[in-house]
Amino acid sequence: MSIQSHIEWTDATWNPIRGCTKISPGCKHCYAETFAERFRGVKGHPYEQGFDLRLVPSKLEEPLRWKAPKMIFVNSMSDLFHERVPDAYIESVVDVMVKANWHTYQVLTKRSGRLRETLSHRLRHAGDQEHIWWGVSVEDKEYGCPRIDDLRATPARVRFLSVEPLLEDLGTIDLSKIDWVIVGGESGFGARPMQKEWVASIQRQCAKYRIPFFFKQWGGHQKSKTGRLLDGRTYDEMPTLSLAKSREATQQPTHPLVVLGTA
Ligand code: SF4
Numbered sequence: 001m002s003i004q005s006h007i008e009w010t011d012a013t014w015n016p017i018r019g020c021t022k023i024s025p026g027c028k029h030c031y032a033e034t035f036a037e038r039f040r041g042v043k044g045h046p047y048e049q050g051f052d053l054r055l056v057p058s059k060l061e062e063p064l065r066w067k068a069p070k071m072i073f074v075n076s077m078s079d080l081f082h083e084r085v086p087d088a089y090i091e092s093v094v095d096v097m098v099k100a101n102w103h104t105y106q107v108l109t110k111r112s113g114r115l116r117e118t119l120s121h122r123l124r125h126a127g128d129q130e131h132i133w134w135g136v137s138v139e140d141k142e143y144g145c146p147r148i149d150d151l152r153a154t155p156a157r158v159r160f161l162s163v164e165p166l167l168e169d170l171g172t173i174d175l176s177k178i179d180w181v182i183v184g185g186e187s188g189f190g191a192r193p194m195q196k197e198w199v200a201s202i203q204r205q206c207a208k209y210r211i212p213f214f215f216k217q218w219g220g221h222q223k224s225k226t227g228r229l230l231d232g233r234t235y236d237e238m239p240t241l242s243l244a245k246s247r248e249a250t251q252q253p254t255h256p257l258v259v260l261g262t263a
Contacts, residue, residue, distance in 0.1 A: 011070035016060050016093055017078040017085060018046065019053035020263065023110050026139030026165060029188055032077040032262050053084055060092055063100040074107045079263035081111035087122060094126045101131050108135045108162050110143075110263050112150035119154045127156040133180070133239070135160035137263060140167045152177045158239060164216060165191075169198045173205060180212045180239045185219030185226075194219060199230060212237035 019036060022028070033051045040050030063072060074080060074097070080090060097105045109115050115134065119127040126132060134156040138144030144163070151159050158179050163170070165186030175181070183202055185194035199215065206213035215235040218226035228234055 011072065012066065013073045013076040014059070014062055015075055015077045016056050016062075016096075017053070017075050017080065017082070017089075018056055019049070019051045020078045020082055021053065023079075024139065024143035025167060026110065026137055026144065028192075029165075029186060029190060030262060031188065034188075036077060053078065053082060055085070055089055057092075060096055063096055063103055063105075066100075066103065069102045069104070071104050071106065074105050076262065079109050079111055080107055081109045081114040081118065083111065083114070087118070090118060091123060094123050094132075097132050098126065098129060101129070103131065105132045106135065106160070107132065108137060108263050110137045110147065112136045112147035112154075116150045116154045119156060124155060127154065130157045132156075133158040133160055135162055135180075137161075138163045138170070139165055141170060145170065145173065148174065148178070160239070163202060165219065166194050166198055166202075167192055169195070169201060171201075173202065175205060175209050175211055178211055180214070180237075181206050182214040182216055184216035185223075187217060187219035187221075187223040189221065191220050196230075203230065203235065212239055214238055 020030070020032065022030065022033075027033075036047040036051040039045040039047035042048055046056075063070075074093070080093060097103075115136070119134070127134065134151065134154060136144075136147035136151045138147060138161050148161060151161070152174070159177060160180035160182065161178055162182045162184075164182065164184035166183055167186075181202060183199050186192050203213050203215070205211075213235050214237055215228055215230045217223050217228045220226045
């Protein structure tokens, strides 16, 4: 994978792990799996083994070689806290993020219990880093909302929710200690529909507690047609922390859209 992400809304992806396994309804149409499986068996391709989980130590030091500050989506093709990723390897990934601190990292997981456990004990220092943002995916009440409680209990400077694909009305959400909320509908073939009121409800709750809200897309079979307007406007709010500062220092333009895809 090139450092420049093919995802239009992030600067770069960094995949020191490839592959994953499904854990909840939000994984049903995992784009990472669809992408990876396309190359299964293609000799020499990074995804020759499809979506089978494997560590890629040769990718570990990549961010240290990127000199200009970037917003980096960590493991866009996997989940750092997958049960088969050894603790020592998670530690190596964190070591690089701590060292290459001119970047901002977005780490998104569905394995919120292991995130909480790891940052509470073994990697407590990782949560103190303002340039590492820790997030959980939330697709529904049953599987997604309990992850928010795990995230809240995780010692971290910046916590965010990726509410995508939003599969039902989440009702009232406890947003205490949450710094950023992204919402998006599922896209692609067989996409499950998202209702406007589900999105509007989350937007209102974020506005009430002044939490930056980012509306990524309505999704659907052809997401370019459904767009990303909510009540006639876009919502591109995001935490204004270290990336903004580092960009100021190097006089780089601020990227208008920076949000996540999977895990
Ligand atoms: S990468 Fe994310 S969406 Fe895909 S299977 Fe893993 S946890 Fe599920």
